[in-house]
Amino acid sequence: MSVHPQYTVELAGVDEAVAIHNLIAVAGARAYANWGEQTFAEWLQSMYSPEKIEERLRNPDIETYRIGSKETPLATANLTMDGDVAVLGGLYCRNERVGLGTVLLQHRLDRARDLGAKLARAIPIAPNKPAISFLHKHGFHIERQVRAGNRYGEDDPYAHLMVVDMELKL
Ligand SMILES: CC(C)(COP(=O)(O)OP(=O)(O)OC[C@H]1O[C@@H](n2cnc3c(N)ncnc32)[C@H](O)[C@@H]1OP(=O)(O)O)[C@@H](O)C(=O)NCCC(=O)NCCS
Numbered sequence: 001m002s003v004h005p006q007y008t009v010e011l012a013g014v015d016e017a018v019a020i021h022n023l024i025a026v027a028g029a030r031a032y033a034n035w036g037e038q039t040f041a042e043w044l045q046s047m048y049s050p051e052k053i054e055e056r057l058r059n060p061d062i063e064t065y066r067i068g069s070k071e072t073p074l075a076t077a078n079l080t081m082d083g084d085v086a087v088l089g090g091l092y093c094r095n096e097r098v099g100l101g102t103v104l105l106q107h108r109l110d111r112a113r114d115l116g117a118k119l120a121r122a123i124p125i126a127p128n129k130p131a132i133s134f135l136h137k138h139g140f141h142i143e144r145q146v147r148a149g150n151r152y153g154e155d156d157p158y159a160h161l162m163v164v165d166m167e168l169k170l
Pocket of ligand 1: 030091092097103123131134
């Protein structure tokens with residue numbers, strides 16, 4: 001893998017919800033190809049509809065980053081601080097294994113350290129081998145495997161999925 005130095009990370013704005021949704025639709029379909037169309041569509045809608053993304057972009061507690069242009073982002077990810085824990089979420093890259101994920105991970109870890117984080121946590125879905133391999137490669141270890149739970153409301157179709165809590169001491 002080579003990390004391209006030209007990947008510039010920028011904070012995404014509220015007007016980027018649709019473009020980020022479109023990126024996640026592409027990258028997510030690759031990651032969850034085995035779910036079938038309907039389950040994937042439900043998951044995308046419950047987690048990453050343009051409205052939900054816009055809500056997150058408006059939330060001052062969540063920082064959403066982007067590589068690439070506003071109109072056609074190449075990768076996105078977000079960071080939320082929970083006390084001194086950096087919660088890393090929503091990492092989606094248009095192309096795999098060209099270093100986009102690494103750049104966005106390093107950027108968020110640097111930012112989290114600046115904000116006083118002592119621990120970073122990422123929560124991939126249990127069978128997402130590329131994501132788990134990626135996090136292992138960057139020093140994360142598996143803390144526990146749990147059910148996702150109704151984190152996004154009572155009717156969250158994501159709730160039954162098994163997720164892996166992965167952590168890295170900062
Ligand atoms: C998982 C993901 C975020 C990794 O980002 P990336 O830009 O591809 O990763 P990088 O190029 O920086 O690093 C490459 C490493 O990621 C992992 N990886 C990426 N794609 C992989 C694949 N198809 N199979 C296995 N491992 C993979 C490997 O550890 C790889 O290292 P290696 O090439 O030495 O084996 C990216 O592939 C992606 O967007 N996947 C779809 C969405 C997703 O699953 N997001 C995570 C939700 S928790």
